[in-house]
Amino acid sequence: MSPANHDTPLRFALIGAGRIGMTHLEALAGCPGTALVAIVEPREAVGAALAEENRCLHLADWQDPRLAKLCDAAIICTPPVTHHPIARSLLEAGCHVLCEKPLTIEHRHAQELAETARAHGAVLMMASKFRFVDDVIKAKAIVEAGILGRVVFYENAFCAFVDMSERWNADPEIAGGGVLIDNGTHALDLARFLLGSIRDVHAQRGLPVQKLPVEDSVRVMFRSGSGVVGLIDLSWSLQKETDAYVSLYGTEGTLHIGWAGSRYRQRGHSQWIPFGRGYDKLAAFRRQIENFRDTIRGHDRPVITPEAAVLSVRAVEAAYASIEGDRWVPIEDAG
Structure with a gap:
């Protein structure tokens, strides 16, 4: 204690x-x-x-x-x-x-x-490190302030070649699956953090590239509680050449969250407005531990609650069920 x-x-x-x-x-x-x-x-x-x-x-x-x-x-x-x-x-x-x-x-x-x-x-x-990335926190504030208007489309890509042949992450008995449970946990929680509840998901497994007993590429579509249509690409075997790992497209503007910096532009304006300094892994981990410490002390509230963590597991589980049944699967996420 x-x-x-x-x-x-x-x-x-x-x-x-x-x-x-x-x-x-x-x-x-x-x-x-x-x-x-x-x-x-x-x-x-x-x-x-x-x-x-x-x-x-x-x-x-x-x-x-x-x-x-x-x-x-x-x-x-x-x-x-x-x-x-x-x-x-x-x-x-x-x-x-x-x-x-x-x-x-x-x-x-x-x-x-x-x-x-x-x-x-x-x-x-x-x-859930991405909830503690400064650019993500600022992007959430921009979305909630209505600067982008109503968000219509959401895109996220966590795709990079990593040789998984000798790693436990590709052993289904140890990891519970492949890239979907590994990177998809981050991706689906990040979407929920930025958009609110996720209503249902439809996932498809990509053609295998590495000879693994688990999936190495997956595409996930989802629909949020507010009606946003989302697309998530996950791969250990493909490289998507993009500066942004998250993009939001709204009725009044567009926002990109990038590895080296982020930016947004409102409709009718030619100039992009930069914000943030990009992805700083160590800083995000430190903020996460600080939030955990302060929650224990009673000085703060958890950025990710137990209920949100449970829903992240449910979302991944639903995505796997979608792959098996080739159908939309509800998450029953009330937000």
Whole structure:
């Protein structure tokens, strides 16, 4: 549980020291009011070296009974198949949890975690870095101010060639799927953050490029609660040459969110108005941890609630059902 004295740093455990865990570790190091007390990593040499470097305890197993007693909060960076049991165990012990995406593979497990967090008075957040990107936050404000008028079309592309042949993300038993659950979790949550509720989805699997047991390219169409028609392209095997990863087209203007900077233009104006500085991964991760910390302290509200995290899992689950049935599948997202 959180220390009663708000001047005392929150004690954090990092569970999983892979690629994404290292980014969380770097972000946590620059976050005041936190203290890393444990790293949980089954690879002995890796875990021991990181623990020595960060002057904290190394545990080889998340089921070590010392873990919940050591920490107030944990960041889960393990493969998706492990998210549900690890998060449930920590939440039942009253430990606050920031869990990497996807929160879980199955919607029912995500719902169970949300209920467990409520029952034990613990904060549960799913890591969703794009909600904390400065350009995305500013774009949301522009949309909500009505500067684009009514948004009609939405486009998003997360497409880049990555050799997935040796990565667990392409093992369905570990990851729960392929690029759809991996990048699609980000994409669908980002759409919901910018547009509000998503009513239903229709997804199609692209022709395979890499020899993988999971999908490596997917196209997702969706309809938002407000009537926006959206298109999302996801691929580990195709490169889409575009400066913007999100574009919104409204009755009064157009907006592009880009990797190196963003811009919008209103109808009838020839000049684009730039905003933001582009995508800064570390800064987004740091803001995310700060929001998690401040939510635990009662100083802020979560940017992504447990309910939003559950809906992100439901949206991905619906997209997979759409691929199987070649049909529109409702998400039942009330916003």
